[in-house]
Amino acid sequence: MSEVERHSYDVVVIGAGGAGLRAAIEARMQGMRTAVVCKSLFGKAHTVMAEGGIAASMGNVNSNDNWQVHFRDTMRGGKFLNHWRMAELHAQEAPDRVWELETWGALFDRTKDGRISQRNFGGHEYPRLAHVGDRTGLELIRTLQQKIVALQQEDEAEFGDPEARLKVFQEATVTRLLTVPDSGSEAGNRITGAFGYWRESGRFVVFEAPAIVLATGGIGKSFKVTSNSWEYTGDGQALALMAGASLINMEFVQFHPTGMVWPPSVKGILVTESVRGDGGVLTNSEGKRFMFDYIPDVFKEKYAKTEEEGDRWYTDPDNNRRPPELLPRDEVARAINSEVKAGRGTPHGGVYLDVSSRLPADVIRRKLPSMHHQFKELADVDITAEPMEVGPTCHYVMGGIEVDPDTAATPGVLGLYAAGEVAGGMHGSNRLGGNSLSDLLVFGRRAGLYAAEYVAELGDERRDVPQDQIDAAAAEAVGPFNNEGAENPYSVHQELQQTMNDLVGIIRREGEMAEALGRLEELKARAEKAGVEGHRQYNPGWHLAIDLRNMLLVSECIAKAALERTESRGGHTREDHPGMSADWRKVVLACTLADDGGHVDLVRRTPEPMRGDLLALFELDELKKYLTDAELPSAAPSAPDEETN
Amino acid sequence: MSYKANFRVWRGDVDSGELRDYTVEVNEGEVVLDIIHRLQATQAPDLAVRWNCKAGKCGSCSAEINGRPRLLCMTRMSTFSAEETITVTPMRTFPVVRDLVTDVSFNYTKARQVPSFTPPEGLKAGEYRMEQVDVERSQEFRKCIECFLCQNTCHVIRDFEDNKPAFSGPRYLMRIAELDMHPLDVADRQKAAQEEHGLGYCNITKCCTDVCPEHIKITDNALIPMKERVADRKYDPLVWLGDKILRRGKTQ
Numbered sequence: 001m002s003e004v005e006r007h008s009y010d011v012v013v014i015g016a017g018g019a020g021l022r023a024a025i026e027a028r029m030q031g032m033r034t035a036v037v038c039k040s041l042f043g044k045a046h047t048v049m050a051e052g053g054i055a056a057s058m059g060n061v062n063s064n065d066n067w068q069v070h071f072r073d074t075m076r077g078g079k080f081l082n083h084w085r086m087a088e089l090h091a092q093e094a095p096d097r098v099w100e101l102e103t104w105g106a107l108f109d110r111t112k113d114g115r116i117s118q119r120n121f122g123g124h125e126y127p128r129l130a131h132v133g134d135r136t137g138l139e140l141i142r143t144l145q146q147k148i149v150a151l152q153q154e155d156e157a158e159f160g161d162p163e164a165r166l167k168v169f170q171e172a173t174v175t176r177l178l179t180v181p182d183s184g185s186e187a188g189n190r191i192t193g194a195f196g197y198w199r200e201s202g203r204f205v206v207f208e209a210p211a212i213v214l215a216t217g218g219i220g221k222s223f224k225v226t227s228n229s230w231e232y233t234g235d236g237q238a239l240a241l242m243a244g245a246s247l248i249n250m251e252f253v254q255f256h257p258t259g260m261v262w263p264p265s266v267k268g269i270l271v272t273e274s275v276r277g278d279g280g281v282l283t284n285s286e287g288k289r290f291m292f293d294y295i296p297d298v299f300k301e302k303y304a305k306t307e308e309e310g311d312r313w314y315t316d317p318d319n320n321r322r323p324p325e326l327l328p329r330d331e332v333a334r335a336i337n338s339e340v341k342a343g344r345g346t347p348h349g350g351v352y353l354d355v356s357s358r359l360p361a362d363v364i365r366r367k368l369p370s371m372h373h374q375f376k377e378l379a380d381v382d383i384t385a386e387p388m389e390v391g392p393t394c395h396y397v398m399g400g401i402e403v404d405p406d407t408a409a410t411p412g413v414l415g416l417y418a419a420g421e422v423a424g425g426m427h428g429s430n431r432l433g434g435n436s437l438s439d440l441l442v443f444g445r446r447a448g449l450y451a452a453e454y455v456a457e458l459g460d461e462r463r464d465v466p467q468d469q470i471d472a473a474a475a476e477a478v479g480p481f482n483n484e485g486a487e488n489p490y491s492v493h494q495e496l497q498q499t500m501n502d503l504v505g506i507i508r509r510e511g512e513m514a515e516a517l518g519r520l521e522e523l524k525a526r527a528e529k530a531g532v533e534g535h536r537q538y539n540p541g542w543h544l545a546i547d548l549r550n551m552l553l554v555s556e557c558i559a560k561a562a563l564e565r566t567e568s569r570g571g572h573t574r575e576d577h578p579g580m581s582a583d584w585r586k587v588v589l590a591c592t593l594a595d596d597g598g599h600v601d602l603v604r605r606t607p608e609p610m611r612g613d614l615l616a617l618f619e620l621d622e623l624k625k626y627l628t629d630a631e632l633p634s635a636a637p638s639a640p641d642e643e644t645n
Numbered sequence: 646m647s648y649k650a651n652f653r654v655w656r657g658d659v660d661s662g663e664l665r666d667y668t669v670e671v672n673e674g675e676v677v678l679d680i681i682h683r684l685q686a687t688q689a690p691d692l693a694v695r696w697n698c699k700a701g702k703c704g705s706c707s708a709e710i711n712g713r714p715r716l717l718c719m720t721r722m723s724t725f726s727a728e729e730t731i732t733v734t735p736m737r738t739f740p741v742v743r744d745l746v747t748d749v750s751f752n753y754t755k756a757r758q759v760p761s762f763t764p765p766e767g768l769k770a771g772e773y774r775m776e777q778v779d780v781e782r783s784q785e786f787r788k789c790i791e792c793f794l795c796q797n798t799c800h801v802i803r804d805f806e807d808n809k810p811a812f813s814g815p816r817y818l819m820r821i822a823e824l825d826m827h828p829l830d831v832a833d834r835q836k837a838a839q840e841e842h843g844l845g846y847c848n849i850t851k852c853c854t855d856v857c858p859e860h861i862k863i864t865d866n867a868l869i870p871m872k873e874r875v876a877d878r879k880y881d882p883l884v885w886l887g888d889k890i891l892r893r894g895k896t897q
C-alpha cells in the first residue's frame with residue numbers, strides 16, 4: 001500500500017454540527033491541538049436545519065421555570081427510560097450554554113425587557129425554547145462557526161498560523177476508527193486514530209489521535225420518508241460499534257408528527273413544531289380537532305379537555321391546561337397515523353395543520369418566516385391563507401452510542417467520546433422538541449472537556465496506528481470499484497429505505513420485523529457486491545456504496561431491538577404489544593458487534609436506579625405509572641386520591 | 646403528469662469540460678435537484694453535486710440554471726416549460742472542482758479576515774440586554790445561509806479575478822455591517838470595511854440582492870448604510886467611487 005496522508009492531533013472531533021463544534025471549541029480552549037472532520041462544508045451540518053429552538057430553563061418568560069421542572073418534563077417525555085443523570089446535567093447546564101452563545105455573538109429573539117425570548121413547545125411545561133424565528137439551528141451553527149474563527153484569529157495573532165491549534169478538515173468522510181487492544185484497562189480497545197477519504201479527490205487520509213469525539217448525528221437516511229439529509233447514514237453509530245462500543249435504545253426512533261406530504265419530492269421535509277406552539281391546530285378531513293380524542297392516561301391531568309380551555313391557555317397558561325396538539329411527538333404522530341388510517345385524512349394522505357385561521361398573516365410571516373417561505377416555494381401553499389397538509393416523518397434517533405453520563409466517554413473503547421444525536425441515553429424513549437440543541441451544547445462541551453483531560457493525563461504517551469488496519473480500511477474503501485456493474489448502490493439504498501419504512505416504521509408488528517431482518521440480510525449480501533463506475537474524485541455513487549455498510553448495520557440494530565422489546569413506549573409502538581410495561585422500563589437493550597464482524601448481538605442491561613432526590617421531584621402517583629412497586633420510594637407518603645393538579 | 650425533459654449539464658473538472666445532454670423524467674412538484682439526483686441514480690452515477698438539506702436552509706446546492714445563479718433545491722421544475730432545455734452549470738466565479746461542485750474556499754478565507762464579535766469588557770454571560778428592535782437589523786443579515794450566490798454574482802469579482810484579494814464580496818461586507826449594527830459590539834468596523842475589505846468597490850448595482858435566496862436586502866440594508874456610516878467619518882465615498890469607475894473605464 002502506498003503511503004497515505006497523515007495528520008497528528010491531540011483530539012479529533014468527527015462531525016461539525018452543534019455537538020462537534022462545541023466539543024472542538026472546548027478541547028481547543030483546554031489547550032489541545034484539535035481537528036474537526038466533517039462530510040460537508042463547514043457550516044452546513046445538519047444542525048443548520050433545526051428550526052424551533054433550544055430548550056433551557058432560563059425562566060425569562062415564566063419565572064416559575066427552573067432546572068427541576070425541565071428535568072421532570074424530559075423524563076416524562078422519554079417515558080422514564082432516559083439516563084436520569086444525563087437528563088439532570090442537561091437541565092442544569094443548558095441555560096449557561098445558551099447565555100454563552102450570546103457572548104459569542106448569537107442574536108436570539110428578545111422579550112420586552114430585553115432578555116432572550118422563550119417559546120412554548122410540546123411536552124415543556126413553560127415557555128422554554130430560546131429561538132430566532134424558526135431558524136434557530138442556523139444561528140447555533142453560525143455562532144459556533146464564528147467562535148471557531150475567533151479562536152483561529154487568536155492563533156493567527158500568536159503563531160502566525162490560524163490553524164495552528166484548531167483546523168477544520170471539510171468534505172472528508174471517516175470510514176474506520178483505528179484502535180489497538182488495551183489489556184491494561186477495563187476497556188477492550190484504545191483509540192489511536194481514524195481513517196477516511198477526501199470527498200473531492202477520493203484520496204485517503206489518516207488522523208492520528210489518542211482521543212476522538214464522535215458527533216456524527218443520526219440515521220434517518222435508512223428510512224424512505226425522513227426530515228434528515230444525506231449525511232444521516234449512521235456513520236458514527238457504525239464506527240463505534242465496529243471499534244467495540246455498544247449502541248443502546250436503538251429501537252426508539254422519533255417520527256415527527258408534521259412533515260410535508262405533498263408534493264412527493266419534498267415528502268418528509270419538516271414542518272416545525274413551533275407552528276403548533278404558536279397556535280396552529282390539527283384537524284381531519286371532517287374539520288375536527290381530533291387530538292382531544294387521543295390524550296393518553298398518563299397525560300390526562302396535564303392537557304385541556306375542551307377547545308375553549310386549550311385556546312385560553314395561549315394567553316393564560318397559569319389557569320388553563322395546554323391543548324393536546326402539544327402532546328409529546330410520539331403521541332401526536334400516532335394520532336395522525338390513526339386518523340389517516342381511519343379514512344379521515346387529506347387528499348395526499350396527511351391531516352391539516354392550520355395557522356391561517358388562528359393568527360394574523362403578518363404575525364405568521366414574522367414568527368414562522370421559513371415555514372412561510374418553504375410552503376410557498378415548494379408546495380405553492382400560502383400558510384397565511386390556507387392550511388398545510390402534514391404527516392409523520394422519520395426525524396431523530398433516541399438510541400445511540402452508550403456513554404458515561406458525566407464524561408461522554410464510551411465504555412469499551414478508551415479515548416472514544418460521543419455527543420449529540422449519535423449518543424444514546426439522554427432522551428430515553430422519546431425526545432422533546434428543543435432538547436436536542438441543548439443536548440448538543442451541554443454534552444458537546446463535556447465531551448471536549450473530558451477528551452482534553454484524558455489526553456492531558458496521557459502526557460506524551462502515544463500509540464502508533466496499526467498499519468494493517470490502515471491497509472484493511474483502504475482495501476475496504478476501494479472495494480466497490482472492483483465490483484463493476486454488479487449491483488447499483490442506489491437501488492440497494494432505495495430498497496433499504498422502503499424496508500425500514502414499511503416494516504420497522506411508526507407502528508410495528510412482530511412478523512414484519514422478522515421479515516425486515518431477513519431482507520436486511522439479503523441487502524447486505526447485495527451491498528457487498530455494489531459496484532461503481534468512474535473515478536474516485538467526488539463520486540457520489542462510490543460514497544453511497546461505502547455508506548451502505550453503516551446504514552445496514554444500524555438498521556439491523558433498530559430492527560433487532562424493536563423485535564425484542566414487547567411493549568410500546570415513546571418512539572417504539574408495537575401493535576401486538578400496545579401497553580407500556582414497568583418491567584420493560586428496567587431493561588436497556590444494547591447492541592454489540594458479533595464476532596463475525598457483520599452482524600449485531602443484542603444484550604439486556606439493567607439501568608442504574610434513579611437517585612432519591614430526583615425521584616422526590618415527582619408525585620408518587622405519577623411514578624406509579626412508570627415504575628414497578630419495588631422501585632417506588634418506600635418512605636414516600638402515598639398521594640391523596642383527589643386530583644392535585 | 647410526468648414528462649421527459651431535456652437537460653444540459655456541465656461535466657468536467659479543472660482541466661476541461663463540456664455541456665452534456667440528457668433526457669430525463671420529471672414528475673409533478675419536483676425541483677431541479679430532484680432531476681440531478683435522478684440522473685445520478687439512472688444515467689450518471691458519478692455526477693458531482695453538493696447538497697444537504699433539500700429545503701433551502703444550508704446553502705450547499707448553489708449553481709447556475711440557464712445562466713441564473715440559484716439554489717438547485719429551491720428551483721421548481723414548474724417554472725420551466727416542458728419543451729425548454731434546462732442548462733445547469735457550476736457557479737462561475739469560483740474554480741471548478743468537478744461537474745457542479747466548485748472550490749468555495751475564497752469565502753472561508755474572507756470570513757476569517759473579519760474580526761469577531763467584540764462585547765463590552767466585563768459584561769457577563771446572562772447579563773446581555775437588547776431590545777428586539779435593535780437586534781432586528783443584524784438578525785436580517787444572520788439569515789444568510791452562506792450559499793455564496795451573491796459572491797458569485799457580484800461583478801466586482803465575477804468579471805475581475807484580480808479584485809479578489811482586495812474585495813471581500815457582499816456576504817462579508819454584510820457580515821461587517823451586521824457586527825457594526827450589533828447593539829453590543831464595541832469594535833470599530835467602518836475603517837476596516839473601507840480600507841481592508843473593499844467596500845468602495847461596490848457600486849450598488851444590487852445584483853447580489855437580486856439573487857439572494859433568503860431575500861436579504863444586502864445592498865439597501867447593509868451596504869448602503871455601511872457606506873453612509875463610512876462617509877460620515879469623513880471619507881467621501883462618491884468621490885472615491887467616481888475615481889474607481891473612472892480608473893476602471895480608463896484601463897478597459
Ligand SMILES: Cc1cc2nc3c(=O)[nH]c(=O)nc-3n(C[C@H](O)[C@H](O)[C@H](O)COP(=O)(O)OP(=O)(O)OC[C@H]3O[C@@H](n4cnc5c(N)ncnc54)[C@H](O)[C@@H]3O)c2cc1C
Binds near residue numbers: 040050052136
Ligand atoms: C428539520 C429538523 C429540524 C430540527 N429542529 C430542532 C429544533 O428546533 N430543536 C432541537 O433541539 N432539535 C431539532 N432537530 C434535531 C437536531 O437538529 C439534531 O438532532 C442535531 O442538530 C444533531 O446535531 P449533531 O451535532 O449531533 O449532528 P449534526 O449537526 O448532524 O452534524 C453531524 C456532523 O457529522 C459529520 N459526519 C457524519 N458522518 C461523518 C463521517 N463518517 N465522517 C466525517 N464526518 C461525518 C457531518 O458532516 C456533520 O458535520 C431538528 C432536526 C431536523 C432534521
Ligand code: SF4
Binds near residue numbers: 801846868
Ligand atoms: S451591490 Fe455591490 S456587492 Fe452587490 S453585486 Fe453590486 S457591486 Fe457587488
Ligand code: SF4
Binds near residue numbers: 792795815816856858
Ligand atoms: S447573503 Fe444571501 S446570497 Fe449571499 S451568501 Fe447569504 S444567503 Fe447567499
Ligand code: FES
Binds near residue numbers: 696703704717718
Ligand atoms: S440543499 Fe440545502 S440549500 Fe439546497
